[in-house]
Structure formats: C-alpha cells, structure tokens
Amino acid sequence: MNQKKEVGEKAVEYVKDGMVVGLGTGSTVFFTISKLGELVKQGLSIKGIPTSIQTEQLANQLGIPLVSFTEINQIDIAIDGADEVSADLDLIKGGGGALLREKIIAKAAKTFIVVADSHKLVNKLGSFPLPVEVVPFGVEMTTKYILELGGAPKLRQKNGSPYLTDNGNYILDCHIQPIIHPEELERDLNMIPGIVDNGLFVGMADYIITMNEDKEIDIKIKKR
Numbered sequence: 445m446n447q448k449k450e451v452g453e454k455a456v457e458y459v460k461d462g463m464v465v466g467l468g469t470g471s472t473v474f475f476t477i478s479k480l481g482e483l484v485k486q487g488l489s490i491k492g493i494p495t496s497i498q499t500e501q502l503a504n505q506l507g508i509p510l511v512s513f514t515e516i517n518q519i520d521i522a523i524d525g526a527d528e529v530s531a532d533l534d535l536i537k538g539g540g541g542a543l544l545r546e547k548i549i550a551k552a553a554k555t556f557i558v559v560a561d562s563h564k565l566v567n568k569l570g571s572f573p574l575p576v577e578v579v580p581f582g583v584e585m586t587t588k589y590i591l592e593l594g595g596a597p598k599l600r601q602k603n604g605s606p607y608l609t610d611n612g613n614y615i616l617d618c619h620i621q622p623i624i625h626p627e628e629l630e631r632d633l634n635m636i637p638g639i640v641d642n643g644l645f646v647g648m649a650d651y652i653i654t655m656n657e658d659k660e661i662d663i664k665i666k667k668r
C-alpha cells in the first residue's frame with residue numbers, strides 16, 4: 445500500500461466547488477494535486493495558489509487554474525505535507541525547501557490540512573533537522589547565532605553549491621533535538637537577523653490526514 449497516495453488523495457474530499465486552494469509541495473501532496481487535476485478535468489471549478497515553482501509547474505501540467513495573492517482576498521483551504529507531526533499536531537516542514545511560501549499560504553488559509561504518512565508521526569519534534577531559511581548575506585553570523593541558541597546548523601547543498609530556495613535564499617538544516625517548546629523556538633529563531641523564517645508550524649494545522657497501525661485513514665483534529 446502506498447500511504448502517501450492514500451492520505452494525499454483523501455484530502456480532496458475537503459475541496460469544494462469554487463474554492464481557492466493552497467497547493468503544497470512534496471511527494472505526498474503530489475497525490476492530492478494529481479487527484480485535483482483529474483477532478484478539474486471532470487468539471488470541478490477551483491483556483492490553486494502554489495507554494496513553490498515545482499508545484500506551479502505541476503498544476504500547469506495538470507490544467508489546474510492558478511491565482512496569485514493580487515487576485516484574491518483569502519484562501520479557503522491549504523493542503524500540504526510535513527516532515528514531522530508531533531502529538532500536539534505541530535509540524536516541521538521545509539525538507540523540500542519550500543517552507544516560507546508554505547507558511548505564508550497556510551497562514552492565509554481558513555483551513556489548513558496536512559497529509560502525512562504514519563512515518564512522519566512523532567511524540568516530540570526534532571529528529572528531523574529543522575530547516576531554517578536565511579538570506580545569503582552574513583550567513584556565517586546567522587549560523588553562529590543559531591549555534592548559540594543550541595542548534596547545529598548545516599548549510600544545505602545541491603550539486604556542490606549552496607541550495608537556493610525559490611526566494612533566492614539558503615537553507616540551514618538545524619539539529620535541535622528534542623524540541624521541547626516549539627512555539628518559543630519558532631519565535632526565538634525568527635528574532636535572529638538574517639533568518640527569514642523557519643520550518644516550525646506551531647498550532648497551524650487544523651486536520652492531519654494520516655494512517656493508523658491498522659493501515660486505515662486516521663484524521664486528527666486540532667483541539668480548540
């Protein structure tokens with residue numbers, strides 16, 4: 445069984461005609477977007493707002509109409525993957541480097557749905573190194589300040605050069621294990637000059653679509 449496909453496709457049940465839909469990035473939400481592409485071909489009328497250039501290209505291939513923030517007032521629903529999901533439904537995201545646009549879109553959405561196979565579920569966040577998006581200027585200083593905060597930052601590489609995000613920034617993957625107070629850490633990191641944002645999504649997910657031990661769909665709902 446392909447868990448990513450199961451949970452990814454389940455999420456389309458939340459998408460209704462006329463909605464503006466935030467389209468996440470990664471190998472799980474790929475299945476959501478592909479299914480939405482099929483439904484659009486069958487007559488579903490939605491507008492997508494992509495969280496990355498990769499997703500924009502995928503949506504274009506599938507014929508999903510896209511909008512930008514200049515054309516809309518709000519996003520009805522955003523659907524995205526995650527690298528880790530804690531027992532409190534907090535997330536680490538950004539394994540694919542798209543965390544900044546993902547956070548902007550998740551924050552703007554009335555409902556934020558996360559699709560995550562059961563391997564992403566953890567008690568406390570932190571086994572997955574936390575992606576932090578930083579501007580290239582002064583990255584040496586930004587790295588030093590993260591070290592002082594207790595993290596172990598490593599500059600992400602691609603083909604022998606620093607990896608560049610869609611926004612032209614670097615990613616520092618930071619081992620900070622375990623993350624006891626994610627809300628504080630998210631805030632403290634974002635106080636450091638040079639950090640644009642980090643991959644902690646605290647209190648943002650409304651629903652987590654995952655699988656239980658019996659390999660059945662399991663939907664976790666945020667406590668209000």
Ligand SMILES: O=C[C@H](O)[C@H](O)[C@H](O)COP(=O)(O)O
Binds near residue numbers: 468541542
């Ligand atoms: O930057 C990438 C995103 O945060 C992804 O949503 C996350 O890395 C999960 O991706 P995947 O579904 O491929 O594991």
